[in-house]
Amino acid sequence: MDAEFFRAWITEIAAVVEAQRDHLTQLDSAIGDADHGINLARGFSAVRAALAAADTATPGSVLLLTGSTLISKVGGASGPLYGTAFRRAAKALGDAPEVELPAVAAALAAALEGVKRLGAASEGDKTMVDALAPAVAAFGKAVSDGAAAPAALAALTDAADAGAHGTIELQARKGRASYLGPRSVGHEDPGAASAALMLHALRDVAARLAR
Amino acid sequence: MKKLINSPDTVVTDALAGMAAAHPSLAVDVENKVIVRAGGPRPGKVGLVSGGGSGHEPLHGGFVGYGMLDAACAGEVFTSPVPDQMLLATKAVNGGAGVLHIVKNYTGDVLNFQLADELADDEGIEVASVVVNDDVAVQDSLYTAGRRGVGGCVFVEKIAGALAERNASLAEVAAVAAEVNERTRSFGVALTSCTVPAAGKPTFELSEQEIELGIGIHGEPGRTRAPLQPASVIVEIVMDAINADLPLAGDLLVMVNGMGGTPLIELYGAFGEVSRYVCGHGARIARNLVGNYITSLDMQGFSVTVCHMTNTLTDLWDSPVDTPGLRWGR
Numbered sequence: 001m002d003a004e005f006f007r008a009w010i011t012e013i014a015a016v017v018e019a020q021r022d023h024l025t026q027l028d029s030a031i032g033d034a035d036h037g038i039n040l041a042r043g044f045s046a047v048r049a050a051l052a053a054a055d056t057a058t059p060g061s062v063l064l065l066t067g068s069t070l071i072s073k074v075g076g077a078s079g080p081l082y083g084t085a086f087r088r089a090a091k092a093l094g095d096a097p098e099v100e101l102p103a104v105a106a107a108l109a110a111a112l113e114g115v116k117r118l119g120a121a122s123e124g125d126k127t128m129v130d131a132l133a134p135a136v137a138a139f140g141k142a143v144s145d146g147a148a149a150p151a152a153l154a155a156l157t158d159a160a161d162a163g164a165h166g167t168i169e170l171q172a173r174k175g176r177a178s179y180l181g182p183r184s185v186g187h188e189d190p191g192a193a194s195a196a197l198m199l200h201a202l203r204d205v206a207a208r209l210a211r
Numbered sequence: 212m213k214k215l216i217n218s219p220d221t222v223v224t225d226a227l228a229g230m231a232a233a234h235p236s237l238a239v240d241v242e243n244k245v246i247v248r249a250g251g252p253r254p255g256k257v258g259l260v261s262g263g264g265s266g267h268e269p270l271h272g273g274f275v276g277y278g279m280l281d282a283a284c285a286g287e288v289f290t291s292p293v294p295d296q297m298l299l300a301t302k303a304v305n306g307g308a309g310v311l312h313i314v315k316n317y318t319g320d321v322l323n324f325q326l327a328d329e330l331a332d333d334e335g336i337e338v339a340s341v342v343v344n345d346d347v348a349v350q351d352s353l354y355t356a357g358r359r360g361v362g363g364c365v366f367v368e369k370i371a372g373a374l375a376e377r378n379a380s381l382a383e384v385a386a387v388a389a390e391v392n393e394r395t396r397s398f399g400v401a402l403t404s405c406t407v408p409a410a411g412k413p414t415f416e417l418s419e420q421e422i423e424l425g426i427g428i429h430g431e432p433g434r435t436r437a438p439l440q441p442a443s444v445i446v447e448i449v450m451d452a453i454n455a456d457l458p459l460a461g462d463l464l465v466m467v468n469g470m471g472g473t474p475l476i477e478l479y480g481a482f483g484e485v486s487r488y489v490c491g492h493g494a495r496i497a498r499n500l501v502g503n504y505i506t507s508l509d510m511q512g513f514s515v516t517v518c519h520m521t522n523t524l525t526d527l528w529d530s531p532v533d534t535p536g537l538r539w540g541r
């Protein structure tokens with residue numbers, strides 16, 4: 001997977017976030033402040049513009065620019081958190097012009113660690129970590145078991161979906177939803193939902209480019 | 212949704228352009244959404260920077276001026292500004308004595324200011340931060356993101372701003388800001404939701420007969436719902452929550468704040484009830500504010516903020532201030 005592949009992934013995320021803008025905002029209005037889809041759509045549209053204007057020769061440089069742009073343009077909690085995730089992933093990928101599945105698995109693990117540290121969140125807090133953590137674990141296991149890309153990416157998205165869905169029954173302990181206490185139960189966490197969408201975009205782009 | 216706007220995308224920058232046109236005492240960078248006092252920093256004076264999502268006007272931009280903030284960063288509606296803006300503001304107000312960041316305790320504001328502090332440090336600017344968290348509606352702060360910063364922010368910005376104007380050091384200004392925060396408690400109530408322009412519909416639904424108790428300032432729902440009752444009963448619920456957390460005593464600074472859609476006639480009615488409650492509990496309202504100071508767009512509702520004053524704090528409160536949102540003594 002080269003820089004072209006990663007640009008396609010980010011472009012796909014931008015399209016999906018735009019298409020799901022109202023859905024994400026709807027989830028956020030139930031337990032937050034009704035802006036998650038709006039902010040991500042604004043942020044990834046800025047990322048798309050930044051990628052179009054810059055020369056990104058390596059997978060790492062694509063993700064670094066993505067992360068920095070999100071930190072500079074989004075605001076809220078999701079800007080620093082997703083921005084840090086992409087920047088950590090970028091640093092894990094380094095300068096390599098092409099990367100294989102194990103490097104991607106390590107990059108996603110680094111992204112997860114970055115989010116957990118900055119947000120001081122653990123699994124079960126009803127945040128994006130609840131989608132990312134099981135997804136990163138399932139992907140890492142599939143890759144180390146020698147699975148091919150389609151199977152490993154299916155494991156990634158299946159675990160992310162299950163994790164995001166699992167936030168419905170959780171009570172929020174981080175972020176704005178935590179102010180609701182028990183009333184946060186019964187709603188999917190918008191950050192977990194958007195994290196799952198981003199991983200779906202990765203799988204969809206891999207399937208499309210493999211054809 | 213009926214709003215007096217050009218479009219949801221330009222609502223923040225249109226308002227900033229209006230601020231620039233209305234207040235020549237401010238230098239407004241509309242593109243970067245940063246409001247700074249015109250005329251640059253005064254050498255030797257600690258700079259005060261705050262910021263947060265838009266939709267809370269006059270907070271924070273309306274409190275930039277003599278005796279209060281040096282700069283404010285405006286985010287999108289209800290979304291914290293980004294570190295680049297905070298760094299820009301910090302550099303613009305640095306007069307060599309350091310810069311205090313006044314941050315409301317919301318995850319986004321805290322994370323972005325944290326990143327901005329690192330950037331300022333890289334540039335060799337001494338920065339201190341105070342996180343305001345005065346909202347007693349958040350009871351279980353161990354299992355949440357902690358108490359939110361709400362009305363207490365107005366008091367912190369005014370009192371710390373007054374001390375900075377007297378050329379106090381960064382450590383002293385940060386200490387008084389922290390002291391005001393520790394002495395301040397707030398509680399808010401919504402009668403209706405607000406409508407975020409970009410979302411186009413109310414954030415939550417409340418029936419004609421319901422109110423939401425313990426709200427923040429972003430249309431996030433509160434802890435509980437209750438039936439609509441007379442103002443005297445609602446104020447008693449609010450004051451009981453504040454009094455239970457820090458019992459009323461001595462001289463108080465009390466703000467009855469409108470959330471944006473509540474007329475002054477109702478806010479004054481509420482202040483009368485607050486005054487009665489405070490007298491009944493053996494304390495005294497030494498200073499007060501009644502009006503819209505930290506709002507939640509078009510929400511109907513109000514909040515009460517109480518600060519336990521000392522003579523020093525009262526003296527700083529009385530010091531001259533000259534901003535679009537607060538002005539006296541000068």
